[in-house]
Amino acid sequence: MSKKKVIKNVFRYFWLIVLMFISAINYNLFLNPNNIISGGGNGLSIIIEELLGIDPAIFILIFNAIILIFSFVVLGIEKSSSSVVAILIYPFFVSITSGISSISFLQASDSLLVGIFAGIISGFVIGSVCKIGFSQGGVIQISQMINKIFKFPIAKVNFCLNALILIAGVFVFGLSSSLLGIVVLFISSLVVDRILLGISSNKSFIIITSEEEKMTEFIRKDLGHGVTVFFVNEKDSKKQRRALMTVIPTRDYYKLTEGAKKIDKDVFFVVTDSYQLQGGI
Numbered sequence: 437m438s439k440k441k442v443i444k445n446v447f448r449y450f451w452l453i454v455l456m457f458i459s460a461i462n463y464n465l466f467l468n469p470n471n472i473i474s475g476g477g478n479g480l481s482i483i484i485e486e487l488l489g490i491d492p493a494i495f496i497l498i499f500n501a502i503i504l505i506f507s508f509v510v511l512g513i514e515k516s517s518s519s520v521v522a523i524l525i526y527p528f529f530v531s532i533t534s535g536i537s538s539i540s541f542l543q544a545s546d547s548l549l550v551g552i553f554a555g556i557i558s559g560f561v562i563g564s565v566c567k568i569g570f571s572q573g574g575v576i577q578i579s580q581m582i583n584k585i586f587k588f589p590i591a592k593v594n595f596c597l598n599a600l601i602l603i604a605g606v607f608v609f610g611l612s613s614s615l616l617g618i619v620v621l622f623i624s625s626l627v628v629d630r631i632l633l634g635i636s637s638n639k640s641f642i643i644i645t646s647e648e649e650k651m652t653e654f655i656r657k658d659l660g661h662g663v664t665v666f667f668v669n670e671k672d673s674k675k676q677r678r679a680l681m682t683v684i685p686t687r688d689y690y691k692l693t694e695g696a697k698k699i700d701k702d703v704f705f706v707v708t709d710s711y712q713l714q715g716g717i
Contacts, residue, residue, distance in 0.1 A: 448568045449521065456522055459561045459572075460529035461536060466554035467620075468492060469537040470547060473605030474558070474617040474624070475598030477574040483601070483608050493534070497527035500573045507573070510581040519573035522565065526572070547616055555620040559627025567632060575601075636709035639689050643680040644668070647700040654695055655682050683710050 463478055471486070473479040477499050481492040500523040507516040565572055579594040598621070605614040645651050652663050661684050667676040684692055689707075696703045 448570070451568055452521060452565065452570050453525060455561050455564050456526045457529050457533075458557065460526060460533045462554055462557040462561070463492075463530055464533045464536045466550050466557070470550050470616070471605075471609045471613045472551060472554060472616050472620055473602055473609065473614050474554070474620040475575065475601045479598075479601045479605060479617065483604055486608055491531075493527040493531035496530060497523070500527075503577050504573055507577045507581060510584055511577070515580070516577070518569065519571040519577065522570060522572045547612070548619070551616045551619040552623060555623025556627055558620060559624035560631060562624065563628040563631025566628070634711055636711050637686055638683050638710040639686055640683045640708045640710040641681065641692060641705055643682070643696065643703065643705040644677065645680070645696070645700045645703045647703075648678060648680065650699050651680060651696060651703070654699060655680070655684075655692065658695065659684060659688055659691060661688075 466472065467474065467478055468482055468485075471482055473482060477496050480499065481495045484490050484495050485492050500519075504516060504519060504523055507519075562572070571577070575597050576590075576594055578597060579590045582588055582593045583590045602614045602617055605617060643651060648665075652665075655661055655663050661682050664681045665678055666681065668679045669676055682692075693705075693707075696705060
């Protein structure tokens with residue numbers, strides 16, 4: 437292995453350790469003290485601690501270790517090994533940072549504010565861990581195993597498992613904790629997308645208009661961007677019509693939308709975020 441790859445791997449593992457430490461602080465500072473059930477092993481550990489008095493760090497370690505063993509059997513060593521380090525060090529960090537919840541100046545009385553911060557930190561950790569090629573294991577590995585055995589979609593299985601944990605939280609802590617958990621999950625998913633995809637600096641437009649020439653001229657001359665023409669099938673028909681596609685900087689979004697409406701009041705367009713551009717003519 438080259439020196440460059442060794443340094444890269446050392447950095448990856450160092451960053452993973454830092455992320456697990458941040459995640460443990462998030463757990464002990466925001467999630468556990470406020471009984472926020474946001475699904476996953478963290479949410480389940482909070483429920484188990486309340487019902488059985490089992491230390492969260494011990495439960496998280498045992499829970500994830502059992503899942504990892506089955507994962508090695510079902511998914512194989514290659515797909516399962518990426519979660520080994522996180523499974524071992526995360527419970528340790530949860531244990532050593534457990535006293536942080538008692539630090540008064542770090543406590544927040546606004547539950548919604550707590551949920552927002554918890555969601556942002558959770559999303560940052562999850563997205564960053566995925567981006568450097570690791571996994572935290574837990575419920576997502578259960579979803580992967582069910583997908584491998586029964587061919588159910590991973591996303592749907594993961595949603596159902598987390599929903600069951602949220603429902604269990606309602607019975608143990610009441611509705612407010614689970615509702616706050618939903619806020620955490622929602623914010624977390626948004627942050628994960630931004631971490632993995634980045635914040636798009638461009639918008640991609642697909643435009644269908646009866647004023648094709650005027651629209652093309654407006655985009656090319658007034659906005660200074662290229663236009664690609666392609667054919668699409670009309671609804672419930674084999675007939676094809678022309679569509680325009682262009683990618684513009686986000687700053688020109690309103691210029692294009694308002695200009696397009698002035699050119700053709702019946703214009704149809706679809707706008708999506710564009711994260712990577714390459715080539716072009």
